Amino acid sequence: MTLGSVARPCEEVVGVSDGQASRREPSALAPVGGPLLSLALAALMEDVHAHSGAVYLLAPDEPVLEMAVMAGLPRxxxxxxxxxxxxxxxxxxxAVRERRLVWVNGEEQMAGRYPRVAVVLPYSFALAALPLACADTVYGALFVTWPDSHPPELSSRERDQLGVACDRLATRLAHAVEKGHPVGPEPDLPTPGATAAMAGTLGAGEAVRMAARLPYGLCALDLHGRVGYANAAACELLGMPVGDLLGAQLWASLPWLNDPAYEDCYRAALISQHVTSFVALRPPGDWLSFRLYPSTNGLSVRISRARAVSAMARAEPRHGEATTRLVTISHVLSLAGALTEAVGVQDVVQLIASEFAPTVGSQALILLGSRGGRLRVLGHRGYPDAAIAERFDGEPLTAQIPGAHVLTSGVPAFFESRRQLEHLYPARRTTPDGMAAWAFLPLIASGRPVGTCVLAYAEPHAFPADERAILTSLSGLIALALERALLYDAKHQLAHGLQAALLPHSLPSLPGIEAAARYLPATQGMEIGGDFYDLVATVGRAAAVIGTCRGTTSRPRG
Structure with missing residues (x-):
């Protein structure tokens, strides 16, 4: 299939894997001559020091990319x-549409450009995606990822290696098609390079004996979270025999660890390649500390008793808080569905105020847009005095205020206290609004800024990395809804003006005639239509005039 085919707009997400090779029927013949895709992906990841990646193949009968093999992370x-x-x-x-390398250097850029990805994976990582193409034919695409310790830009060497590897793989795919043996899905490679690492390991038995002597628990988890090793101290702390732990996921074996927040720490460690930790209560009253050390082939977990029960108790999530970030994601997804139903700008404002702001603890919000080089307050909620929010209306986009700066730069800004805000924007000292923390989120749709969403908090508020990622991801969803709402309101206003020009403001009073008119447009939800009427006095008579415009949009009415 060539790139000229047009994708169905709704075709984006299909199917869920159990972490093993996909069981769905392949859309192409099985690979010939060895695992072409797996070997090429593993070699590329080793060359550029990436920690995960996947290869997609273009389906032969539809404009859809299908994941053929994944490496480094569970599918x-x-x-x-x-x-x-x-x-x-x-x-x-x-990458396929534009036939170029797509580079995303971290979670903020991912949230701004691809909010759907950032909502599901709000972790710190960098990603490069490239097409697999020869001449005018596209065979698929691939992506590779790095921890966010990667520099913000790809080096020339990395770009060259990525390009050469993709060109080479595309050429081999083209040859396979020419020979009548198109390449199909292959088994995933969860731990590329793991065999070589194991081959160089000496003293495995002594390492086990050393771990057994340590006073704290040690566990080894594979990429799917399954226990491959646990020392005696770990089994004692967890209260579980080693035979019941091996081969099972910790959160599946231990009911008190069966919490999405704990599983999310494992996901965050693997994707970001950062050490993560959490504290959990083993009933009835034993507090345990878990520290996860990730690598490209699994995780090492250190388990110990909490140093101070009182300190750990303060860290214990209160009822309803253990899954705060995950619940927030759920609310974001719910809001995303609700935003698709929003018609006008005020609908968008109301949805943010009623469904999202309370979830993240925000007490007030302002939605800003721009027109003619100036800020426009599109709506606000939560301020007792409307003048506090509306004072920004008409400010030039060059003004030294955070709302304008975020809108023009496209970079979100978070202020955990009034002191932080006034340090960067001294003019705000003279314009207090009764709030103590703010999140200024750029609203970017179709590659252009459409506004700024300002969330205000009554008390100082910390914005950890995961919350910033979710808020920034949300801004992308709000921007799309706001763009549609602004277009609708503009068309609605235009149509109302045309309607007002077509219809009489009142019917004339004629002797001997009582006239009344009722206008019921057929256009659902618009409350306007293209028909017109009038009552005209003539010599000794009256003429009722009824007409219609051809077409159903505001253009023929004009």
Whole structure:
């Protein structure tokens, strides 16, 4: 299939994997001559020091990219994107559409450009996606990821290696098609390079004996979270025999660890390659500390008793708080669905105020837009005095205020206290609004800024990395809804003006005639239509005039 085919707009997400090779029927013949895709992906990841990646193949009968092999992470992490429509706003699809390398250098950039990915994976990592193409034919795409310790830009060497590897793989795919043996899905490679690492390991028995002597618990987890090793101290602390732990996931074996927040720490460690930790209560009253050390082939977990029960008790999530970030994601997804139903700008404002702001603890919000080089207050909620929010209306976009700066720069800004805000924007000292913390989120749709969403907090508020990622991801969803709402309001206003010009403001009073008119437009939800009427006095008579415009849009009415 060539790139000229048009993807169905709704084709974006299909299927969920259990972490093993996909069981769905392949859309192409099995690979011939060895695992071509797996070997090419593993070699590329080793060359550029990436820690995960995947290869997609273009389906032969539809404009859809299908994941053929994944390496470095469980496929379940990328389950929402096992099938990707070419029109989807995702890095691999964009790489194919535009026939170029797509680079995302971290979570903020991911949240701003690809909010759907950032909402599901709000972790710190960098990603590069490239097409697999020869001449005018596209065969698929691939992506690789790095921890966020990677520099913000790809080096020339990395770009060259990525390009050469993709060109080489595309050429081999083209040859396979020419020979009548198209390449199909292959088994995933969860631990590329692990065999070589194991081959160089000496003294394995002594390492086990050393771990057994340590006073704290040690566990080894594979990429799927399954226990491959646990020392005696770990079994004692967890209260579980080693035979029941081996081969099972910790949160599946131990009911008191069966919490999405704890599983999320494992996901965050693997994707970001950062050490993560959490504290959990083993009933009835034993507090345990878990520290996860990730690598590209699994995790090492250190388990110990909490140093001070009182200190750990303060860290214990209160009722309803253990899954705050995950609940927030759930609310974001719910809001995303609600935003698709929003018609006008005020609908968008109301949805943010009623469904999202309370979830993140915000007490007030302002939605800003721009027109004619100046800020426009599109709506606000939560301020007792409307003048506090509306004072920004008409400010030039060059003004030294955070709302204008975020709108023009496209970079979010978070202020955890009034002191932080006034340090960067001294003019705010003279314009107090009764709030103590703020999140200024740029609203970017179709590659252009459409506004700023300002969330205000009554008390100082910390913005950890995961919350910033979610808020920034939300801004992308709000921007799309706001763009549609602004267009609707503009068309609605235009149509109302045309309607007012067509219809009489009142019917004339004629002797001997009582006239009344009722206008019921057929256009659902618009409350306006293209028909017109009038009552005209003539010599000794009256003429009722009724007419219609051809077409159903505001253009023929004009």
């Amino acid at each position: 379940a992490f990328a389950a929402p994107w096992e099938r990707v429509g070419l029109s989807a706003p995702l890095p691999v699809a964009e």
